[in-house]
Amino acid sequence: MDTMRNTHKLAKGGLRNGSALLQETTNAAEELQADAYRLAFSDTEFLLRRETRGIRIQLEMLKPDLDQAAQGVNDTVVVFGSARFMAPEDANAMLAQAQAHGDVAQISEAQRQVRNAKHYDNARLFARLVAGHSLKSAPENRLFICTGGGPGIMEAANRGAFEMGAPTPGLNITLPHEQKANDYVTPSLSFKFHYFAIRKMHFMMRAKALVAFPGGFGTLDELFEVITLVQTQKAKPVPIILFGTAYWKRLINMDVLVEDGTISPKDLDLIQYTDDPEEAWQMIRKFYDLPET
Numbered sequence: 001m002d003t004m005r006n007t008h009k010l011a012k013g014g015l016r017n018g019s020a021l022l023q024e025t026t027n028a029a030e031e032l033q034a035d036a037y038r039l040a041f042s043d044t045e046f047l048l049r050r051e052t053r054g055i056r057i058q059l060e061m062l063k064p065d066l067d068q069a070a071q072g073v074n075d076t077v078v079v080f081g082s083a084r085f086m087a088p089e090d091a092n093a094m095l096a097q098a099q100a101h102g103d104v105a106q107i108s109e110a111q112r113q114v115r116n117a118k119h120y121d122n123a124r125l126f127a128r129l130v131a132g133h134s135l136k137s138a139p140e141n142r143l144f145i146c147t148g149g150g151p152g153i154m155e156a157a158n159r160g161a162f163e164m165g166a167p168t169p170g171l172n173i174t175l176p177h178e179q180k181a182n183d184y185v186t187p188s189l190s191f192k193f194h195y196f197a198i199r200k201m202h203f204m205m206r207a208k209a210l211v212a213f214p215g216g217f218g219t220l221d222e223l224f225e226v227i228t229l230v231q232t233q234k235a236k237p238v239p240i241i242l243f244g245t246a247y248w249k250r251l252i253n254m255d256v257l258v259e260d261g262t263i264s265p266k267d268l269d270l271i272q273y274t275d276d277p278e279e280a281w282q283m284i285r286k287f288y289d290l291p292e293t
Contacts, residue, residue, distance in 0.1 A: 076146035081153025081213030088117040120156040126277035127160025136293035158184035209239040214247040
C-alpha cells in the first residue's frame with residue numbers, strides 16, 4: 001500500500017519532486033518479495049535477461065555519449081597500446097629487486113620491461129603535446145586524449161593529459177582479471193563497458209586521430225577495426241599512426257597484402273609510422289591544418 005501511495009505521489013509531484021519520489025518509490029519496490037511488482041528499470045534480474053540484451057546495448061551506447069557531450073568532449077585523439085608496459089620508474093624498481101634476489105628469469109623479464117618502458121614515456125609525452133595544444137584552443141576546437149582507461153600505454157596517455165591539467169576520458173571494459181580504470185582518467189569521464197563492440201564504436205564516434213603503440217591482440221583488434229572503417233568509408237578519414245616503427249614492421253608486413261592483391265596500394269597511405277612524439281603530433285596537425293598555439 002505504501003508503494004502504491006508513493007507512485008500516486010510521483011504522478012502528482014511533477015518535475016519538481018519527481019527525482020526524489022522516484023528514488024523513494026524504487027527503493028520501496030525493491031524491498032518487495034514479489035519480483036513481478038518491481039519497476040522494470042529497477043529490476044536487475046529482468047535487465048540482465050537474454051531478451052533484454054538490446055536494451056542493455058542501447059543504454060551502453062547512450063550513457064557515455066550523453067556524459068561526454070555534456071562535458072564538451074566532442075573530438076578525441078585515441079591512444080591504444082599494451083596494458084602490460086610499465087612506467088620507467090616501476091620497471092627500474094622491478095629490475096633492481098630482481099637483481100637483488102638473483103633470479104635469472106625475473107631479471108630477464110625486468111630487463112624487457114625496462115626496454116619497453118620507452119613506449120610508456122613516449123605515450124605520456126605525446127599526450128602532453130596534444131593536451132597542451134588543446135588547453136590553449138577554443139573549447140570547440142579542443143582535442144581530448146582518450147584511451148581504454150586501463151594500465152600500461154593507456155595509463156601513460158591519460159597521465160600525460162592529466163599532468164597538463166586537461167580532462168581525459170577512459171573507456172574501460174569488464175574483463176575476467178578485473179581490469180580497473182587507471183588513476184589518471186578524469187572521474188566524470190571514466191566509463192565501463194560490457195560490450196567490446198559498443199566500446200569500439202565510442203572510440204570512433206569522436207576520434208580525430210588514432211595512435212597505436214605496440215600492443216597485443218586487443219590493440220590489433222582495435223587498430224584493424226579503425227583501418228577497415230576508414231578503408232570502406234564507414235568512417236571519415238583520420239590519421240592512423242603506428243608508433244614504434246620496428247615493432248610494427250616486424251609484426252605486420254603490409255606489403256604482402258599489396259603483393260598478393262588483397263588490398264590496393266593506396267590503402268597503405270592510410271597508415272603512417274613514427275618513433276617520435278613530436279612527429280606524431282605534427283602528423284595530426286598537418287592533417288587538420290591546425291595552427292600553432
